[in-house]
Amino acid sequence: MSEVPEKLEIKQKFPLWKKWLKPVTEKDYKPGFYSYMALPKQVNSDFFKMPFGDVVREPLEKDWKLPENWKNIVLNEMKDTLEKNRAFKVFMDICVRCGACADKCHYYIGTGDPKNMPVMRAETVRSVYRYHFTPFGKIFGDWAGARPLTEEVIKEWYYYMLQCSLCRRCSLFCPYGIDTADIVWWTRRILSRIGINQRFMCISIEASARTGNHLGLYAGGMAGAIQQGLEELKDITGFELHTYINKPGADVLFVAPSADYFATPHWYVMLGYLLLFNELEERYGITVTWSTYASEGGNFGTFHSYEAAQLLNSKIYKEAERLGVKFIIGGECGHMWRDKHQFINTMNNLPKNEEWRRFWEDPDLGQISGGLKGIRLDEFISGEHGWIHILEFVAALIEHKKIDIDKSRNDHWKATYHDPCNVARGMGMLEEPRYVLRNVMNHFYEMPEHTIREKTYCCAAGGGMLADELMELRMRGVMPRMMALRYVVKKYGVNIMLTPCAIDKAQFPVAVEYWKIPVEIGGPMEMVGNALVLTALGEKPEDRKYDLRGTPIREEE
């Protein structure tokens, strides 16, 4: 882990265009801001083979060992991208450089580096586009803001394309909807064609391509982790609970980000899932199964390229079909829901099993259990997709009074809610988590209005930026979120920030420690788990003495 100085300074210089057209190269790379490059074992593996991945590359070295023909490859790939992705082409052409996006980027706010303004991040690519793909760029050169493709430009791309967390906050404010995430994503794809890949994301992509999940957990390890969760729940609730894994013929497949099996505070969220599934099975006979093959909800491929994303998310519909489930519930994760909401049914064919087809003809949960009649999924989902978010699902259960809730069990928590970027801007799930939280706890407070909902600030660790070597970038980028959090901590005494995102849950504990904000991090499903009364198992509201973290719910009398 790179050291982050105690005091962060933002020094700003704004060079004129001729100056910034000169690329930033490895000589200017700052520790804490550049990513390590992928090793052959990650990008030359049987299960994830990227072009020219068989070479060890060092970002700080002058020679990046690019393939002989790299220039042609990049230009061909750029041409290909322009043809394959209208967004990329339109965004290359229509930016007017109005600057509305500039102070919307948390990395720009935190670092003050002008090339971290979304407009400039895109401009590093556009300048090359202008030179090689437009007549004016070729004729007027730097006077048209154009520059030829050189090895230095590749180095600049690598530096700045990997200082973006694909949070799309800029795209929200852009009058033309220019989505820097899209430009960055497809430029990373171009870089991957000449062997330039970031190590952090490729470790997970390779692991997921080989084992089914980012952590590289084998089937037994995953089963063991969930089993341990059941043991912990026995201590907390006193009940002998169970769950299914790889179970053919289950009603529902449940897919969570793999961090939930091990990491803290993700762990408490997993306990929440398990409590809910047991209550539902006991009460309504609905069976939910985990899968070791489709054991990863997250998709680091969505940080890398279309093809990598497809490689990873292709398993899930296949598994749904093999197990013969009716629909899929997805767990708490941010970029997972960009992938699962916007990408998965385009990148893959749908399950073809009979159960799936029959369920979606009339997708009322009453089909599974008479007790759940009236919850209709076709109000916004069809059989052409088939995924529901666990919090949408819980919201419906609460609204239809299908589960019993004891709010007072969360009285020791004062919570605020952080919208994960992709859930907010790539999906639009804003109200459901709030609906759930207001119904499972008494103390819920919002952060300032410009930092939540669709305008939410990124945790600065998404999009592959969770790497340890990027620690200073992360701590700087998270500043806007931390300032908003500090505001509610001071004003309302908030002691937990809830977020349905695995990367947030990994980043924020580090961030609040660095920014010295006395607050815990958790997920909404943890609060649901605390408040859920296992009526079907014979639990009374007052029975629960400990919350899922093992701390006493009520003060000792």
Place this chain on the structure above:
Amino acid sequence: MSGVLYIFYVLPYIAIAIFIAGVIYRIVNWANSAVPLKIPTTAGQQPCFRFIRRTWIDKIDSPSNKFWAFVRMIFEVFLFRSLFRNTKYYVEKAGKNADTRWLWVFAILFHYSLLVIVIRHLRFFTNPTPKFVSLIEYLDGLVGVAIVPPLLMTGVLALVGLAFLWGRRIFLAKERCISLPSDHLILFFMAVILVSGLLLRYVVKADLSYVKMFALSIITFHPPSPEVLANLHWLFLIHFTFVCITIAYLPFSKVMHFAGVWFSPTRNMPNDNRMRRHVNPWDPNPEVPILARVGITVDGHVFKCKKLDWDTYYEMYKDQLDEIAENNYVLKPEEL
């Protein structure tokens, strides 16, 4: 001498031809690119269970179907919806964000003033002048009626808007940094056109009857008499030339944003991913992921990944998977 002046008669045809050909080329060029994914930026509550409240703003910002996506485009194009959302971040005030709508105000002023000015110019090209043109001109002059000729507000407002939009590119360090020469160039064109136009109306007071005859000759494809050309004011010729240059330049400039915004997938696509499947035209039948199906071909080399289907997976981790199956796929807390 007078023969040379016919250049000014030919100029608009050339400019308009370049403009039309250029715009069509750009639009066809954009339209020819594939749209692989449905990626709307959702700026409001998604369509969900009915008990989740959605305001009409949510319906526009997170459209549930093509109709609402169209409404969103209308809001974006005619009201600059996204720019209206603009905020400013104050590092020094502990990260306070404030609504900042100056850019929106001046952008609206500038664009709409230009629109009215263009409509007003129709009176040169029509005989008799249509009612709505006269009406717009009348309304435009209501505030400045005391001046002769009546001071038309839009001319002034466009200039104010332009001064703001250019001023921020010159005086604010951040905006100066991101501005390219082409950003200044188009503003320079606009400035020349606006200033010369205002001068012609209020200061120089050129003889507009010749201008109108000239304009009508263009629109009716009847070359003007040498007398008309000879009587055109030199300042008018500057005004006119710059208009033509600008029109010809538009297809190659960032001003194409007026057409491009309609093609922006983050705005023009509905947030109905879970209702309707979007088919990727270059990957329409993804039974097996591309990397495992054909791989990536770069520079003649093929890079293909091994497919991890269930059977491969089962072979790799047979023991563990069999153990799970032996336990009937059930996990229970371990007996101690």
